[in-house]
Amino acid sequence: MKQTTTLLFLAFIFLISSCISKDQYELLQKERDMASQDVGRLGEEVSKQMKLVGACEQDKAKLQGDIKSAERQLKTKEEQIQDLKDQIADLRRSRDQTAEQVGDLTVLSQSATNNINETLGQLDRKDQYIHLLQSAKSKADSINLALAVNLKGVLSQGIADNDVEIKVDKTVVFINLSDKMLYQSGSADITSRAGEVLGKIAKIIESRPELEVMVEGYTDNLPINKPCFKDNWDLSVKRATSVVRVLQQQYNIDPNRLIAAGRGEYNTLASNDTFEGRSTNRRTRIIILPKLDQFYDLLDPKKVPMSK
Numbered sequence: 060m061k062q063t064t065t066l067l068f069l070a071f072i073f074l075i076s077s078c079i080s081k082d083q084y085e086l087l088q089k090e091r092d093m094a095s096q097d098v099g100r101l102g103e104e105v106s107k108q109m110k111l112v113g114a115c116e117q118d119k120a121k122l123q124g125d126i127k128s129a130e131r132q133l134k135t136k137e138e139q140i141q142d143l144k145d146q147i148a149d150l151r152r153s154r155d156q157t158a159e160q161v162g163d164l165t166v167l168s169q170s171a172t173n174n175i176n177e178t179l180g181q182l183d184r185k186d187q188y189i190h191l192l193q194s195a196k197s198k199a200d201s202i203n204l205a206l207a208v209n210l211k212g213v214l215s216q217g218i219a220d221n222d223v224e225i226k227v228d229k230t231v232v233f234i235n236l237s238d239k240m241l242y243q244s245g246s247a248d249i250t251s252r253a254g255e256v257l258g259k260i261a262k263i264i265e266s267r268p269e270l271e272v273m274v275e276g277y278t279d280n281l282p283i284n285k286p287c288f289k290d291n292w293d294l295s296v297k298r299a300t301s302v303v304r305v306l307q308q309q310y311n312i313d314p315n316r317l318i319a320a321g322r323g324e325y326n327t328l329a330s331n332d333t334f335e336g337r338s339t340n341r342r343t344r345i346i347i348l349p350k351l352d353q354f355y356d357l358l359d360p361k362k363v364p365m366s367k
Contacts, residue, residue, distance in 0.1 A: 225254070225277040229349040234260065237342035238278075238298075245285060247297040248304055257302065260345060261310035272306070273318040274299045275348040279337035296321030302343060 223237040241253040249257075264272055276295030288294045299319040307310040329336035 083197065091200060231346050233344050233346040236343045238343065241343055242298055247294065247301045249301050257305050258310060261306055261312055264312055270347050270349055271316050273320060273348065274302045275322045275344040275346065277326065277340060277342050278324050279340045281329040281337065292321055292323035295323045
């Protein structure tokens with residue numbers, strides 16, 4: 060049975076093969092070859108197109124990168140442009156302010172010019188006053204210098220230099236006296252040693268009736284702990300008053316010429332943080348100064364020599 064079937068199949072194949080002519084077979088063979096060639100060409104074209112697509116993808120990626128870079132540059136340029144606009148606005152405001160200031164300066168300059176012209180016009184009239192002031196200063200300096208020399212002369216013997224200091228300060232002469240020479244410790248009572256010094260000073264004061272005398276008391280900053288004194292300021296005032304009383308009562312100095320004042324722990328000469336500094340600050344100052352009417356006499360134009 061199986062053999063019979065095989066024979067029938069071979070016979071069928073042979074029958075079909077015999078039905079196709081040789082020419083048709085060759086034609087079909089050519090068509091197949093051409094189709095194979097077309098498939099090969101199409102494959103090459105597909106490969107070429109795939110390469111072109113890859114190149115396009117690369118170009119696209121590069122263009123996208125260029126676009127992002129351009130966007131960043133554009134943003135930077137916009138920020139720079141905004142900064143320049145802000146700078147221009149600032150410069151314009153500065154220009155406007157400068158213009159306003161120049162206008163003000165113009166007004167001020169004109170005013171200053173007018174003032175200068177007016178001042179120059181008054182200089183001739185003020186020559187006399189200038190000579191007056193120069194003469195008054197020269198006279199006051201001479202008076203103070205002579206007074207200081209006299210005081211140093213009478214106080215130079217028997218008194219330590221660190222206990223007495225004589226100075227000329229501007230228009231006055233003053234004497235600094237240490238507290239240990241004048242007062243008992245923590246007290247306003249005058250010592251016997253102080254009487255000798257005050258007596259010498261009183262002789263100079265008595266010989267110059269045209270001058271006034273101010274006595275100023277000073278202390279350190281250590282609190283005073285005594286029932287008779289409220290504080291250092293109270294102590295300084297009472298010490299100054301004690302000196303004034305001695306000058307009046309023992310040496311007959313006119314009380315109308317005497318002034319008592321207390322400066323307390325203020326107006327220091329040295330730091331209160333050390334023993335030496337506190338010792339320096341505890342002092343009494345006697346200031347010899349011209350009376351007001353004496354000062355006005357110095358400024359009297361009638362008593363001033365005129366310039367040639």
